[in-house]
Amino acid sequence: MSLTVYADFSCPDCYLAAHRVDVLRAAGVAVDWRAVELSPHLPVGGRKLSADEQDGLAQRFAELDELLLPGESLPRTIPALLPKTEAAVSAYAEAYGIGVADDVRRLLTALYWQQGADIGSPAVLRGPLEGPILRGTSTVEALRSSGYAVSVDRGPITFEAWRRTVTWHREWAALGSSALPVVLTGGATLSGRDALQRLGKEIDYAQAPIAPAWDDPRRFPPAGTATPTARWVSWCGGRWRRGFRVPAAR
Template identity: 30%
Template sequence: MSEQNRITIDVVSDVVCPWCFLGMKRLENALASLPDIKAEVHWRPFQLDPTIPPEGKERKAYMLAKFSDENRLKQVHANLVSLGAVEGISFDFDAITVAPNTLDAHRLIRWAAASGDGVQDKLARLLFSLYFEQGKNIGDHAVLVEAAREAGMDTAVVESLLATDADRDDVTNEIVTASRMGITGVPCFLLDGKYAVMGAQDSATLADAIRQVAAEKAAGEPTLN
């Protein structure tokens, strides 16, 4: 496979964003439809609410404060459940009791990038599933360590790092950089660092964008900004 058929996809997301979970599934489907294109996917941090304390907040009260209307919240959840079913996601919002701070989860995702091919992807998928399908508190270090173990990471190293401030500033700086780039919502898919696809677009739209970037790269043309 030539270098022209290889592209990098940076996925800016937060693991408590249901649209990011949908976006992950749709990206997987898009890439599966493009067997001639090799994509190197990197997960980049974003926090929907960095003000949540480390211990998290009671989710129902937190969500009601955001939406102000319980019926509206139920409608949003019902819509996401329907969309998720199409992508093979079993959203279980009733199982979620804690709205966590995701900074430590993003630190773990960062470390996963250095843990071997496919580990970061597997970890991101696990964290989405743990939160949205199983109602786990992904701000809890014990939950994060177990996720690291399942993804194939060195849990002793992870456990020791989580107890420190390792990479906390680096993750925070990445989030600030994303905001300076104009990313105010997630998911955002950055293709070869030049072309952005915003939101949880359907798989066909993502596939078309990836195909376009790959074709322009193969032709030696500048990618659209």
């Protein structure tokens, strides 16, 4: 049975959903992840989270602990910024069309929830995205030669990716569910906690092994490695001879 998931990269529940989708896809289960922007009216630079809001996120992760399967874990560092995720959605929409969607989904999720990076900033995403985008199958010059996936105004580079973001948002809006993630399967529409529980059941059905937590995106390849692995390039960008630093959240 195939599953369709709608999710935003800055949603705590979507972090767990993203990891479970990785497990299912690795086990050969067909899962179509579609990125949507949960809070499109945020300022371009995002919004600093108050101490109460950060406490609320920590509490939400504590509640999600009850749903964890053996081997699963959740981040313990709470970001200081709530980003406007338009740029992240745009990057994912480009990656979706060129065969590197899984890499970019992992990267964007880890950058925000493990590093606190402003994934709404095209400048912040430029270096990390370069590797997976260059490894994709695009014939568009900006993507194929330079690894660009997000324009300066946070939109996609190609019309196809722009149309994809619009379609995903319309589909999600038509479902009438404001809670994310949303999972569609077998004619059922599940959201929030119910969606996470269904993904967990699918993992049980598939008898899929739980993958370890995602690596630090800034980790360098082992000493003496002449050519980095595709996984490392996916995290750190195509020009591996120089590292990159994720700008601190404002």
